[in-house]
Amino acid sequence: MIVRYDGQTWCGSVADLRSSDLDSGDVLTAVRGKASPCGVHCPTPDQFHERVGHVHPEMGLRIRTALADAARSRGAVAPQDEKRARLRDRRDAIDVAGQPPRRADAPATDVRALEERVATLRGRITALEECEQDASEERAKLREAAARLSETETTRLAAEEYRDQTRSDRDRREQRMVLDDRIGNLERAARAHLVDRLRDRYERALFALAPTADPFAADPVFAALALLRIGSVAAPVVLDTVPLASPAATATWIEAPVIVCGE
Amino acid sequence: MFLVITYSRAARRSLRNVTRAHEETTIRHLGRAALLDGTAFGAFQVLRLQEKHGGDVQIERVEPFVPADVPSDVRQAARQYEDRDHPSIPYRQFASGRDHPDPGQLRDRTA
Numbered sequence: 001m002i003v004r005y006d007g008q009t010w011c012g013s014v015a016d017l018r019s020s021d022l023d024s025g026d027v028l029t030a031v032r033g034k035a036s037p038c039g040v041h042c043p044t045p046d047q048f049h050e051r052v053g054h055v056h057p058e059m060g061l062r063i064r065t066a067l068a069d070a071a072r073s074r075g076a077v078a079p080q081d082e083k084r085a086r087l088r089d090r091r092d093a094i095d096v097a098g099q100p101p102r103r104a105d106a107p108a109t110d111v112r113a114l115e116e117r118v119a120t121l122r123g124r125i126t127a128l129e130e131c132e133q134d135a136s137e138e139r140a141k142l143r144e145a146a147a148r149l150s151e152t153e154t155t156r157l158a159a160e161e162y163r164d165q166t167r168s169d170r171d172r173r174e175q176r177m178v179l180d181d182r183i184g185n186l187e188r189a190a191r192a193h194l195v196d197r198l199r200d201r202y203e204r205a206l207f208a209l210a211p212t213a214d215p216f217a218a219d220p221v222f223a224a225l226a227l228l229r230i231g232s233v234a235a236p237v238v239l240d241t242v243p244l245a246s247p248a249a250t251a252t253w254i255e256a257p258v259i260v261c262g263e
Numbered sequence: 264m265f266l267v268i269t270y271s272r273a274a275r276r277s278l279r280n281v282t283r284a285h286e287e288t289t290i291r292h293l294g295r296a297a298l299l300d301g302t303a304f305g306a307f308q309v310l311r312l313q314e315k316h317g318g319d320v321q322i323e324r325v326e327p328f329v330p331a332d333v334p335s336d337v338r339q340a341a342r343q344y345e346d347r348d349h350p351s352i353p354y355r356q357f358a359s360g361r362d363h364p365d366p367g368q369l370r371d372r373t374a
Contacts, residue, residue, distance in 0.1 A: 096318065166318060166321075169318060170270060170318075170321060173270035173271065173318065173319060174270060176270070176271070177269075177270050177271055177272065177275075177295075180271070180272050181272070184272070
């Protein structure tokens with residue numbers, strides 16, 4: 001690992017940036033290969049690193065999920081993987097983008113209100129004509145209202161057509177959702193399998209740090225360190241806190257490079 | 264009433280949130296579908312779901328059903344067929360000897 005910032009360079013398994021003004025967010029961005037004020041030269045982080053690569057007291061950590069990722073980081077596979085990959089291919093092949101473009105917006109005026117207005121105007125014209133009075137103003141209003149009514153009805157008709165066209169699209173969405181559910185079930189089963197395989201090792205690692213902690217409700221910092229110890233991570237772990245005696249001791253314990261940032 | 268059917272896990276989750284938050288508007292929640300009140304508030308909620316999830320949300324307006332709304336010969340046919348002596352007799356055959364509409368006629372008529 002090589003870290004460069006502000007004319008300084010850190011090499012090796014520990015980069016202690018606590019005396020600089022860099023915050024851990026910027027460092028993490030650099031580790032993930034995105035534009036940042038500092039430069040970090042390191043292997044590309046994987047999914048496991050996404051979960052536990054930034055250790056800080058407020059970190060949200062789903063321990064079971066991270067434990068499964070720790071197993072994967074060591075190359076473990078689950079019996080469900082193959083089928084899941086197959087279903088995912090099928091799911092991704094379902095095309096729902098081919099649907100007709102989004103419907104035109106619903107008409108701003110309610111059809112019913114316009115119909116009533118047209119009927120009222122018609123009645124008024126008839127009444128005026130019966131009394132032989134001038135109805136030209138009402139007739140102009142009627143023409144305008146009738147035109148708007150017809151326009152509104154056309155829009156409504158288009159909405160109905162759109163609706164009919166989306167029916168076959170729904171069949172595909174239905175299939176996609178069925179597959180999503182099956183994939184979700186397989187993912188859960190795979191996770192449970194992987195968690196089972198690493199559970200003992202995780203509990204032992206956590207016990208060394210926090211002997212009284214409940215393994216699946218432990219302080220996230222300790223849980224993350226225990227996970228990092230049993231998993232394999234190549235990209236540097238960013239620490240906002242130094243949980244063990246020193247940054248170097250932490251790096252040794254988790255067997256991964258660390259970058260320590262000021263709090 | 265509005266019938267809402269969802270077609271993705273995310274849309275299904277949103278629907279569940281809506282029916283949980285508005286029990287008074289929810290008539291029935293059935294997994295990935297729900298029946299909501301035909302009030303403007305019900306409409307507001309179903310439209311919100313559609314705005315959020317687009318084609319993954321299907322909305323239908325449905326009416327309460329009472330058997331008296333459908334033609335009486337259809338009701339009678341249903342009642343008498345379910346009361347038949349020989350369970351294995353198909354409806355087509357059952358209808359042909361009696362004064363009941365045959366399946367083809369039933370399909371062509373709107374109830």
